[in-house]
Each structure stands twice: as structure tokens, then as C-alpha cells.
Amino acid sequence: MAILAAFMVPHPPMIVPAVGRGGEAQVQETIDAYEKVADEIAKLEPDTIIITSPHSIMYSDYFHISPGKGAKGSFARFNAPEVSFQEEYDTELVDRINEIAYDASFPAGTLGEREPELDHGTMVPLWFIRKKYAKGQIVRIGLSGLGLLDHYRLGQMIQEAVDEVNRKVVFVASGDLSHKLQDYGPYGFAKEGPVYDQRIMDVAGRAAFDEMFDFKEDFCEKAAECGHRSFVIMAGALDGKAVDAHVYSHQDVTGVGYGIASFYVTGEDESRRFRDTYLAKLNAHIQDSQEPADEYVKLAKKSLESYILRGKVLDMPADLPEELVSKQAGAFVSIHKAGRLRGCIGTILPTTECVAAEIIQNAISASTRDTRFNPISPEELPDLEINVDVLSEPEPISSPDELDVKRYGVIVSSGNRRGLLLPDLDGVDSVAQQISIARQKGGIGMDEPVQLQRFEVIRHK
Numbered sequence: 001m002a003i004l005a006a007f008m009v010p011h012p013p014m015i016v017p018a019v020g021r022g023g024e025a026q027v028q029e030t031i032d033a034y035e036k037v038a039d040e041i042a043k044l045e046p047d048t049i050i051i052t053s054p055h056s057i058m059y060s061d062y063f064h065i066s067p068g069k070g071a072k073g074s075f076a077r078f079n080a081p082e083v084s085f086q087e088e089y090d091t092e093l094v095d096r097i098n099e100i101a102y103d104a105s106f107p108a109g110t111l112g113e114r115e116p117e118l119d120h121g122t123m124v125p126l127w128f129i130r131k132k133y134a135k136g137q138i139v140r141i142g143l144s145g146l147g148l149l150d151h152y153r154l155g156q157m158i159q160e161a162v163d164e165v166n167r168k169v170v171f172v173a174s175g176d177l178s179h180k181l182q183d184y185g186p187y188g189f190a191k192e193g194p195v196y197d198q199r200i201m202d203v204a205g206r207a208a209f210d211e212m213f214d215f216k217e218d219f220c221e222k223a224a225e226c227g228h229r230s231f232v233i234m235a236g237a238l239d240g241k242a243v244d245a246h247v248y249s250h251q252d253v254t255g256v257g258y259g260i261a262s263f264y265v266t267g268e269d270e271s272r273r274f275r276d277t278y279l280a281k282l283n284a285h286i287q288d289s290q291e292p293a294d295e296y297v298k299l300a301k302k303s304l305e306s307y308i309l310r311g312k313v314l315d316m317p318a319d320l321p322e323e324l325v326s327k328q329a330g331a332f333v334s335i336h337k338a339g340r341l342r343g344c345i346g347t348i349l350p351t352t353e354c355v356a357a358e359i360i361q362n363a364i365s366a367s368t369r370d371t372r373f374n375p376i377s378p379e380e381l382p383d384l385e386i387n388v389d390v391l392s393e394p395e396p397i398s399s400p401d402e403l404d405v406k407r408y409g410v411i412v413s414s415g416n417r418r419g420l421l422l423p424d425l426d427g428v429d430s431v432a433q434q435i436s437i438a439r440q441k442g443g444i445g446m447d448e449p450v451q452l453q454r455f456e457v458i459r460h461k
Helices: 023-044 091-103 120-132 148-165 192-206 209-214 217-223 228-237 274-288 295-310 322-326 355-368 378-383 431-442
Strands: 003-009 048-053 070-075 080-088 137-142 169-174 241-251 258-268 331-337 340-346 384-391 395-397 409-414 417-421 451-455 457-460
Touching (some): 003 228, 023 241, 023 258, 048 120, 048 228, 070 120, 080 120, 080 137, 091 137, 091 148, 120 137, 148 209, 148 274, 169 228, 192 209, 192 217, 192 241, 192 258, 209 228, 209 274, 274 295, 295 322, 295 331, 295 355, 295 378, 295 384, 331 355, 340 355, 355 384, 409 431, 417 431
Parallel strands (some): 003 169, 048 137, 048 169
Antiparallel strands (some): 003 258, 331 340, 331 384, 384 457, 395 451, 409 417, 409 451
């Protein structure tokens, strides 16, 4: 058995008559299309309905999958408590998705449930489906703040799990389109709104899922879309499959876009391995667009690209300058995107056999393990600016008078706590400010006595 079909649907609560109280008539075209989708799902008689919802539990760096045996919910918060649901989860399928994610060190699972009740992004589709088809368990999956390639990868894992547990499955990608389509709408108008809706419905009509990766993050934010990442998980769940696509409807009369489409699996199609294709194209683009940089920065770029694109720690290149492989030193790798810090991690003293190994290690850490940020996603790689700072050995000083924010970095220590700040940073204009920030980074109070050290760096850009 396998995923038989997938459906792209919206989730406005007002479409449910008990909530809309007559207002739902303005989206009758969407209602009629939804009824057709429910009829088709009933004909397929799935064992399990997988629903991805933007309004399920969401974390910035983790995909939450429904835990436990089941869940209930109602439209009580929309003044319709009489419309309620009691759903049973497909625990075997959930467990297999979790196992696949765990084996791949992929951030998805059943941890961290904050709200066990069903969300409206799940219940609106179920309201239509359950009128026509009462059988079948469900799996509810939330989105995350991770990149589109990670959402697609989760879809691939879902497909793998479905195939292994031998289920007939229907995939429902719940998500509204732009929320900025009309001046009178709840969120006003933005020119990106209608463009988003036109583009995504065109993609749906052609099942051109590879083009979903071309929707840039800032464009989606300006359009105030809701369901794009839900649709990308769906696309991943259909990876390598030939599909018959059909668009049923698109409406924007409320100022929010509602689109409905279906994708029936008709066979295998190796040309539709869209994540692999995108990664290959991305890697080729990165290689073609490499700007001139010194060997230190080139090495840092190669390291993080190897780890982010292929999950592999870079082998030590054979053609490095002698100074990179014969010397030991602490090194910091700093990553910026559009002028903003995107990650920075380093070592004060050497922890490896040479500077090159230090850079390889710290480039991976700065791009994937800086707890202030989500790990850098592959689609961000072309937009990154990377610096490498190689540190001199720190020396103790007795007074802030021996510091210079342009020349020296500072290390502030109190017991086992220590904070470091590199020199010559934008926005750091005084020694007092430099020390204050270093204290904050080390969790050291402003009135606590500290020991000061200074160091110099050679900055590579």
C-alpha cells in the first residue's frame, strides 16, 4: 500500500456553518470544491489520513507529530462547541516516522506537546471528510521554522514510513494562501499577496513541486501566506511519484486566499526527485558563484557546505598552504546574512592539531550549533558572508586601559564563567561597552569582580 492521493485545502473556521452563521455563503465555491474532495477521499477508503497543519504545535527547529492514542477537539473558541471531534491516531505509522527521523538524526518526533486538543487547521478538513467518511485513523503533523528542504525531507520520510507499514493513505495539506489580498481583508493588502496566490495555484495545477523551492522567505512573509510549508511536506510525500493534478477552486473574496487541488498518484517517476534536483542545482550555483576569498575563508565555506549539503565532515584538503596545517591557534568563524549575524562560534585556544582543523570544526558549529539561531539551511548558502578570525594567545591585563576595541578582543572571566568578544565589531565603540557585552555573554553580573585578558586577531574575509 502507499499514499494514494494528496489534497491541498484551506481551513477557515467560518466555512463551518455553525461558526459562519450564514457568512460562509460568500465562499460557496470553496465549499462546493471541499465537498468534492471529501467525496473523493471517501471513495479511496484510506486506512489513515495524514494532515499537516500550520496551527498544530510548532517549534522553530523541530517537527511535532501527534503523540498518544488520539485526540479530541471542538470549535468552542469559535463559539460553536457543539461541533466536536474524537479522533484516533495511527500509532504504528507515527512510531515508524519517528524511528526513520531518529535514525537520520532529523528533528521530528512526538516530544514537546503543549496543546493536546485538535487545532482548527486539522478540524476544518475533518469536518468535511467525516460527513462522508467516518473510518480511518489520522496522523497530525505540525510545521517548523526550518527551511523548505527540511519540510520536503520530512515528506520523504512520511512516504517511506507509509510504504513500510502497508497502509492506504490520503495526505491532506491544510493551509490558507495569502492573507493580504484585499484592502478590506483582516490583514490589509500587499502587492505580494495576489502574486503568491497566482504562483502557488499555477504550481498546483502543473504539479510543478520543484518550483515550491523558488518561493523566497521574504516574499512569503510579505504575502503573509499560511500553508506553503504544509504544501512542501505534501510535495515531499509524493517524491518520485507521477501525479495527476487538478485545481478545483481559488477564492479571495474575504481577503484571504483559499485554494483547493488534488494530486492522484499514477505511478513512479524518477524525474520528480525534486529535493535531489534542487540540491544539485544549488551546489552547482554555489560553485559557479564563488567570490574570491583567501584560503581561510574558502576552507570555512567548503566545510559548512559539505556538512549542510551532504551531512559530511570535510576531509582535510591536500592543497592547503603550509601555515594552515603547521600552526595551532584558536579560531572563530562568523557568518552573516544580509548584514545580520547568522552564526558565530570559535575556540579561544587551539583544540585540534592545526588551524585548518580548527576552522573545519568551527565552521560546522557556527552554521548548525549556535543556539541563538536555527541551523543554516541549504537554500541559505548562496546568501552567506563568512569571516575567519585567527586568535593570538590571550594575555592577562590589569586594567581596561590596556584595551582598544579596534585592536584587541577581550575575555572576561569569573570562576568557571567566561565571556569573549572579538575586536573591531560594528556597533561596539567603547571599551566599557565591549566588556559589558562580554560579561553578558558569560552570564557574569555587572558588579562581579572579573579577570581580564586581551588578544589580537588576524581577520580573513
